[in-house]
Amino acid sequence: MTTLASTFNDSRVMLRRNLKHQLRYPSMTVMLIGLPIVLLLLFVYVFGGQLGAGLAVHGGRDAYLTYVVPGLLLITVASAVQGTSIMVAMDMTGGIIDRFRTMAIARGSVLTGHVLGSLIQTLVAVAVLVGVAFALGFRSSAGVVGWLAAIGILTLFAFALIWLAVALGLAAKSVETASNTPMILFMVLFLSSAFVATATMPTGLRWFAEVQPFTPVADTLRGLLTGTAVGDHAMAAIAWSIGIAVVAYLWAISLYNRRRAAEQR
Amino acid sequence: MTSVTIATGIVARNVCKSFGDHVVLDDVSLTVEEGTILALLGPNGAGKTTMVRILSTLIPADAGSARIVGHEVFADPDGVRAVIGVTGQFSAVDNLLTGRENLQLMADLRHLDRETGHRRVNELLERFELADAADESLSAYSGGMRRRLDLAMTLVDQPRVIFLDEPTTGLDPRSRRTMWQIIRELATAGVTILLTTQYLDEADQLADRIAVLDQGRIVAEGTPAELKDRIPGGHVRLHFADAHLLRSASELLPAAAPDQDQLVLQVAADGSVDSLRDLLDELDRARISVERLSIHTPDLDDVFFAVTGSHVSTELDGDPTPEGASTS
Numbered sequence: 001m002t003t004l005a006s007t008f009n010d011s012r013v014m015l016r017r018n019l020k021h022q023l024r025y026p027s028m029t030v031m032l033i034g035l036p037i038v039l040l041l042l043f044v045y046v047f048g049g050q051l052g053a054g055l056a057v058h059g060g061r062d063a064y065l066t067y068v069v070p071g072l073l074l075i076t077v078a079s080a081v082q083g084t085s086i087m088v089a090m091d092m093t094g095g096i097i098d099r100f101r102t103m104a105i106a107r108g109s110v111l112t113g114h115v116l117g118s119l120i121q122t123l124v125a126v127a128v129l130v131g132v133a134f135a136l137g138f139r140s141s142a143g144v145v146g147w148l149a150a151i152g153i154l155t156l157f158a159f160a161l162i163w164l165a166v167a168l169g170l171a172a173k174s175v176e177t178a179s180n181t182p183m184i185l186f187m188v189l190f191l192s193s194a195f196v197a198t199a200t201m202p203t204g205l206r207w208f209a210e211v212q213p214f215t216p217v218a219d220t221l222r223g224l225l226t227g228t229a230v231g232d233h234a235m236a237a238i239a240w241s242i243g244i245a246v247v248a249y250l251w252a253i254s255l256y257n258r259r260r261a262a263e264q265r
Numbered sequence: 266m267t268s269v270t271i272a273t274g275i276v277a278r279n280v281c282k283s284f285g286d287h288v289v290l291d292d293v294s295l296t297v298e299e300g301t302i303l304a305l306l307g308p309n310g311a312g313k314t315t316m317v318r319i320l321s322t323l324i325p326a327d328a329g330s331a332r333i334v335g336h337e338v339f340a341d342p343d344g345v346r347a348v349i350g351v352t353g354q355f356s357a358v359d360n361l362l363t364g365r366e367n368l369q370l371m372a373d374l375r376h377l378d379r380e381t382g383h384r385r386v387n388e389l390l391e392r393f394e395l396a397d398a399a400d401e402s403l404s405a406y407s408g409g410m411r412r413r414l415d416l417a418m419t420l421v422d423q424p425r426v427i428f429l430d431e432p433t434t435g436l437d438p439r440s441r442r443t444m445w446q447i448i449r450e451l452a453t454a455g456v457t458i459l460l461t462t463q464y465l466d467e468a469d470q471l472a473d474r475i476a477v478l479d480q481g482r483i484v485a486e487g488t489p490a491e492l493k494d495r496i497p498g499g500h501v502r503l504h505f506a507d508a509h510l511l512r513s514a515s516e517l518l519p520a521a522a523p524d525q526d527q528l529v530l531q532v533a534a535d536g537s538v539d540s541l542r543d544l545l546d547e548l549d550r551a552r553i554s555v556e557r558l559s560i561h562t563p564d565l566d567d568v569f570f571a572v573t574g575s576h577v578s579t580e581l582d583g584d585p586t587p588e589g590a591s592t593s
Contacts, residue, residue: 006376013373017359024361024402099357099418102321104346105374 007106014113021087022121032083033125036076037132043068043195044136051196062137069133070221071194074214076129077158078189080122081165082182088114088169089178111166111256118162119155126154141227150224153237157217160245161185167252194218213240273332274299274426274457275320280329282315289315290326291481297426297474299334302448302458304472306465306569312481313461314354317430320459321351333426334457350419354431356411357418358403364414365390365399368421375422389417393447409440416447427451429460433467445470465566479573492568499562501544503530506556514553534560 022029043051044065052064059066091097091110100110130138142150165182172178191205192198192214198206209215216236223230275297282290289312297303305313319326320333322342330337336344351357359367368389372382390396393413398406406414412432419427429448433441448471452458462468468475469489477485477492485492505511505528514530515523521532534540541560548555 009376010374013370016373017362017370020366021361094360095353095355095357096359098323098353099351100374101323102346102349102351103371103374104343 003106007109010106010109011112011116014109015116016113018087018113018117019120022083022117028083028086029121032079032121033076033128035079036072036125036129039075040068040072040129040132040136043072054196054200056197065133065136065138066226067222068195069130069138070218070225071189071192072129072133073126073154073221074157074189074192074194074218075186076125077122077154077161078182078185080118080125080158081161081185082179083121084114084118084162084165085169085172085178085182086175087118088166089172089175092170093175108253108256111252114166115159115162118165119159122158122162123155126151140225142225146224150221153217153220153224153234153241156238156241156245157213160241160243160248163245163248163252167248167255170252170255188212189214192218213237213244216240273297273334274301275303275331275333275459277316277320277331278329280316280319280331281327282312282319282324283327289481290319293329293478293481293483295476295483295486297457297459299425299457300452300455301473302452302460302471304468304475305459305461305478306463306468306475307461307478308463310480311478313463313478314430316478317351317353317428317459317461321349321428322346348424349426349428350422350424351428352412352416352419352430352432354434356415358411358415360403363400363402364395364406364410367403367414367418371418371421377422385421389420393417394443407440409436409443412436412440412444413447416444420451424456426457426459429458431461431463433462433464441467465569477569477572485568485572495568495571499534499560499567501532501534501541502559502561503532503548504528504556504558505530506554510553513551514548514555517547517551517553 044061048061048064048068052060052062052067055063055067057063088111091114097110140147168181169178172181192209192212194214198209198215201209216233217240219228219233220230220237222228223233273296275295277296278294280290280293281288293312293316295303295305305316307313315324318324320331320338322338322345325339330339332338333345334348336348338345359370362370365386368386369382372386377385387396390399393416395410395414395417398410403411403414416429416432432448433444436444445467448458448460452471452473460468460471472489474486474488475492476483485495487495503514505514508525508528511523511525511528511530515521518530518532521530523530532544534544545555
């Protein structure tokens with residue numbers, strides 16, 4: 001078998017293993033998919049009436065639903081990558097990783113399997129969330145091209161955060177740590193334009209909200225799905241995604257290799 | 266041992282490894298001929314697991330060389346990985362999958378075609394008495410079942426060389442015997458096996474040759490019989506009723522080793538009737554009564570004692586101390 005064919009085969013086997021894990025560990029899968037739905041209901045029905053009144057378009061609950069769906073899509077991604085980090089840490093702290101390392105399998109296929117598995121899980125969670133949003137009355141002005149572009153942007157960003165989560169999972173000494181560190185993503189997400197317009201924030205916070213990666217992604221998704229201006233947000237979103245993906249990928253690979261070299265007895 | 270052929274199972278030469286200032290392996294050389302079992306015997310912390318990890322490509326050595334079926338371990342790790350199987354001290358199984366799925370995962374990663382893979386998985390499930398639990402999650406598996414599955418996973422692609430790192434540590438006696446039986450069958454089938462153990466009876470039962478590892482050095486090597494021959498004779502253990510009698514006997518026989526806790530005096534003896542009669546006569550003349558005695562023929566523990574100056578625990582303790590934890 002050639003190197004390329006064996007890389008492909010091994011990654012496919014590892015992907016199937018990860019998908020099976022998701023089915024065998026349904027409590028986590030359900031939690032990761034369920035959390036964004038609960039938050040969607042919370043934002044729309046508890047906060048939505050009040051927050052909607054403050055929107056530039058002076059809408060009510062329905063207007064806020066339209067505003068907040070991109071934010072919830074990002075919550076879905078952040079929630080899913082927390083699972084990635086946990087799964088990677090579980091693998092690294094268990095004995096099976098040593099078995100993989102004594103087998104002639106493609107380097108990195110373990111990580112590739114995690115990344116692709118998480119990407120599929122994320123997209124399923126996103127689809128479920130969009131379904132619920134439609135059921136609540138969300139309507140998009142986007143056509144097929146708009147939806148495809150939105151899905152593309154979201155997938156690219158998810159890919160970047162998944163690699164970041166893989167690195168966090170590798171860096172964690174325990175599964176508990178791996179489950180906690182991705183929480184930082186939620187914090188950063190709340191300090192963005194995902195839930196309220198940045199214009200309403202105090203100066204310092206507003207500055208942070210406008211330079212951080214979640215804001216351009218949220219604004220791009222909002223533009224594509226609900227017809228607000230996309231502007232140069234799309235370029236910023238793509239640049240952030242590629243930047244995070246490259247840095248996180250290099251970090252993850254270096255952690256994976258270092259772990260291998262500095263192995264304890 | 267210099268006339269070793271290229272295809273010989275395992276050849277390691279002058280392997281050294283330190284972790285920081287701590288020397289774990291100090292110039293270790295060993296050879297395992299194709300189709301034989303070598304037991305690497307030693308207490309916890311002797312460096313057994315480190316040796317296995319180096320030979321199975323998990324960690325690099327600081328110095329030395331090693332070949333597995335002709336493949337250089339350091340220059341061609343993937344060549345080595347293609348011919349070896351490793352079963353470690355801690356179970357290397359996927360806890361979220363079933364037994365069958367674990368084996369199938371190995372078949373897929375070893376690039377067996379679909380039909381061969383299925384056949385092999387079913388064969389192994391039967392042979393390792395896991396067929397009934399094949400589709401159950403591993404949480405339902407006992408310690409012995411997990412260890413059997415672990416070894417079965419190692420055998421999916423019929424490796425030519427197998428490393429077994431303390432394969433029976435923590436197993437109950439029955440599972441231990443099952444495991445021994447499996448290991449013997451593998452050697453009969455021509456697989457080269459390097460086995461580490463801290464149990465003398467295990468090395469004695471299974472191994473063609475034994476290498477005794479102590480504090481990172483090979484201190485003795487040979488067949489079980491050769492090692493036992495290195496000890497000239499056995500000993501007699503004299504049990505006394507009280508400490509006073511033990512002290513008197515100890516004064517009478519200054520060369521013997523007293524054990525105050527057990528009230529036992531251990532006297533070197535070659536096991537002949539004459540020497541025993543002489544010993545008892547001598548005690549009789551001194552009016553020292555012996556409660557009972559036991560005659561001890563030389564075993565590997567004596568060998569170990571002779572070459573390292575300390576005894577190896579032969580008891581099965583269910584709670585294995587990880588290699589490297591410092592027990593003296």
